[in-house]
Amino acid sequence: MQVRLQxxxxxxxxxxxxxxxxxxxxxxxxxxxxxxxxxGTKADPDSDDIRVDERRVKRRERHRYFLLNKxxxxxxxxxxxxxxxxxxxxxxxxxxxxxxxxxxxxxxEGLLILTNDGDLAATLTHPRHEVERVYEAQVLGVxxxxxxxxxxxxxxxxxxxxxxxxxxxxTGRGTVTSRKDDTSVLRVTIHEGRTRQVRKMGDAxxxxxxxxxxxxxxxIADKNLRLGTYRELTPEEVxxxxxxxxxxxxGSREESGSRRESGSRRESKSRGExxxxxxx
Numbered sequence: 170m171q172v173r174l175q176x177x178x179x180x181x182x183x184x185x186x187x188x189x190x191x192x193x194x195x196x197x198x199x200x201x202x203x204x205x206x207x208x209g210t211k212a213d214p215d216s217d218d219i220r221v222d223e224r225r226v227k228r229r230e231r232h233r234y235f236l237l238n239k240x241x242x243x244x245x246x247x248x249x250x251x252x253x254x255x256x257x258x259x260x261x262x263x264x265x266x267x268x269x270x271x272x273x274x275x276x277x278e279g280l281l282i283l284t285n286d287g288d289l290a291a292t293l294t295h296p297r298h299e300v301e302r303v304y305e306a307q308v309l310g311v312x313x314x315x316x317x318x319x320x321x322x323x324x325x326x327x328x329x330x331x332x333x334x335x336x337x338x339x340t341g342r343g344t345v346t347s348r349k350d351d352t353s354v355l356r357v358t359i360h361e362g363r364t365r366q367v368r369k370m371g372d373a374x375x376x377x378x379x380x381x382x383x384x385x386x387x388x389i390a391d392k393n394l395r396l397g398t399y400r401e402l403t404p405e406e407v408x409x410x411x412x413x414x415x416x417x418x419x420g421s422r423e424e425s426g427s428r429r430e431s432g433s434r435r436e437s438k439s440r441g442e443x444x445x446x447x448x449x
Contacts, residue, residue, distance in 0.1 A: 180288070181214075321335070
């Protein structure tokens with residue numbers, strides 16, 4: 170069966186669909202010896218010789234899902250041209266070809282998912298699915314309500330307006346707030362994954378981010394996972410992660426439709442009664 174190349178590469182656990190598209194455009198993919206650079210090209214994974222960087226694309230055996238608590242000083246990629254440490258260096262003992270889902274910059278820390286499930290990776294990274302990412306950002310100074318409202322409503326960064334965000338100034342006893350050196354902590358919940366987005370949001374309101382930590386991805390959080398260590402997600406966590414991006418189920422839509430239909434009948438009945446009274 171003919172399937173789009175980026176889907177074949179993603180299903181094999183080599184890269185997410187977006188990353189697979191870049192591999193194709195860069196001329197790193199071949200089918201039966203011929204280099205392919207055209208997106209949308211199809212191939213048969215059962216009969217065609219499909220290669221990425223001259224390595225044969227094999228059918229994925231099983232999906233793996235890992236949660237890593239990334240420290241600062243690691244690049245969120247499989248390899249780095251500057252020879253800096255990558256998050257893959259922290260996954261000792263993992264033999265499968267897994268890759269990080271989304272971004273977490275070199276100077277940031279926190280939760281990161283790595284997998285060979287291309288479909289899930291595409292779902293989690295596409296803003297259309299609105300999967301929440303929650304960060305704790307220590308910023309310079311204490312933003313006032315006007316600044317917080319700007320972040321909540323969205324502001325223009327690199328020529329594009331950010332989507333509305335949930336912003337909370339973390340204060341009170343037993344929280345992560347620190348007033349030392351005139352800093353404060355914001356809990357930032359966003360649905361996008363733009364490059365260095367939270368840091369640029371802080372810059373835009375004049376409160377630069379000093380430290381940044383991601384504490385939740387969709388329904389996945391783990392306060393007990395030590396920095397620099399990883400664990401495999403449980404089947405229940407994987408199920409919840411996959412469900413996190415689903416739209417309201419058919420039952421909810423049917424219920425909404427029934428309410429609208431019922432309302433329309435009541436409205437029609439009221440109009441009929443009104444016309445009847447008027448004709449008397």
